[in-house]
Amino acid sequence: MRTGAAYGHVGYFHETAFYGSDDDYRSVVVPFVDEGVAACEPVVVACRDANERLIRDAVADPSGVVFLPGGDQYDRPTEAILGYRKLFAEYAGAAQIRVVGDVPHPGVGAAWDWWARYEAAVNEVFDEYPLWGLCPYDLRTTPARVLADVVRTHPWTAGTDGSHLPNARYRSSWALPSSGPTAYEAGRPVVELTDPTPAQARRAVTAACGGARLGRDEVDDIVYAASEAVTNAHSHGRPPVRLRAWTGPAHVLVAVTDRGEGPTSPLAGLVPTDRTATAGVGLWLTHRTCRDVTMSRDAEGYTIRLLTTA
Structure with a gap:
């Protein structure tokens, strides 16, 4: 049986969150991790070093969490999809898998276009798994155009107040973006x-x-x-x-x-x-x-x- 906000959901529960401080980040991520560990669900963290430290220092039982080595281990969306699908297959039979991860964008020095497509594509690519994926974005470093794509590609939004709400700005349709010369x-x-x-x-x-x-x-x-x-x-x-x-x-x-x-x-x-x-x-x-x-x-x-x- 699935737990938390994804209770009763079938397929991929794809959620984003926006934070403006380390405390805000912990208020969203730590309960997500702790509740998963308490429910004996596989919990995976794929974050950059600074965010991983915030999680390790605050969760109740870090030994119950799989910390992937470095949030930038997948430098291309194709490799992220391949790697995650292989990992999820190892948890066959789990009622729910929880993953919290940092998605690269220009605010951390990465190209965004193909990661924007990744955020849209995984709604379909990962839907065969009982997955709850949380993608937090830092308001201090994330460009406005990235935030606009994020709200269009995530059906759910987590709040720093503990809320988990349907995202009214989510769009299931997708279209190529317009862009000028680089x-x-x-x-x-x-x-x-x-x-x-x-x-x-x-x-x-x-x-x-x-x-x-x-x-x-x-x-x-x-x-x-x-x-x-x-x-x-x-x-x-x-x-x-x-x-x-x-x-x-x-x-x-x-x-x-x-x-x-x-x-x-x-x-x-x-x-x-x-x-x-x-x-x-x-x-x-x-x-x-x-x-x-x-x-x-x-x-x-x-x-x-x-x-x-x-």
């Missing part, structure tokens, strides 16, 4: 092609990588990702397909734009799929190897941006 796109691109074949994309991006101090693996990753993006644009988008690339001393950014709508699900690229012949595993592998993958839609159409760094 800081990496200053100046003229070193590569600009219209309707390239995948082979032409590979050759052009390989040449562009010569201007950056990248290892062989990083070059192979961005070349593969560019080829996959062009293939997907030709197969699922609308012409013209435009490839651009910018380089710096230690990075390469590739942007592929087409006039199509782009993905309609936040799961795109975060989990492998065999629903299509060309846009499933390749996009997932791209998300696993690039330093950052951003997908957006604007007046020019759908753009996927692929970043690799030394």
Whole structure:
């Protein structure tokens, strides 16, 4: 039988909380952990070091908690999904699993776009488990645009007063965000092609990588990702397909734009799929190897941006 606010719930009870002080953080997280341990439920903490210390110092029985090593152990959403699914499978038969974790965002130095998609995607990805996930966000460091995405992707909200309420601002639907050029796109691109074949994309991006101090693996990753993006644009988008690339001393950014709508699900690229012949595993592998993958839609159409760094 499930306990606490998730009593009677089926599937993933996905909850967020907002805090502005260490005391506020403890007021939300410590009861969540203590009640789970008291109920003999698996309780997992995946937080950055400072928040882990707050929890360890305040909970009644830290020996009953699984502390994952470092809140940033998963540097990509794909790895977080894979890792958590493996962990949850180990708790087969548990009435409820509790997880509290820090999700990376620009306030702690991480790219947000794919983590915003992660917060939307896990509502479906983790729904097969009797999971109660708590995602607290620090109001002192979290940018406003991140907070806006958070409230749209969490069906439930925990309060510092002990409340657990349905989130009226949650939206079960998802759409690609709009975004302008990134800081990496200053100046003229070193590569600009219209309707390239995948082979032409590979050759052009390989040449562009010569201007950056990248290892062989990083070059192979961005070349593969560019080829996959062009293939997907030709197969699922609308012409013209435009490839651009910018380089710096230690990075390469590739942007592929087409006039199509782009993905309609936040799961795109975060989990492998065999629903299509060309846009499933390749996009997932791209998300696993690039330093950052951003997908957006604007007046020019759908753009996927692929970043690799030394």
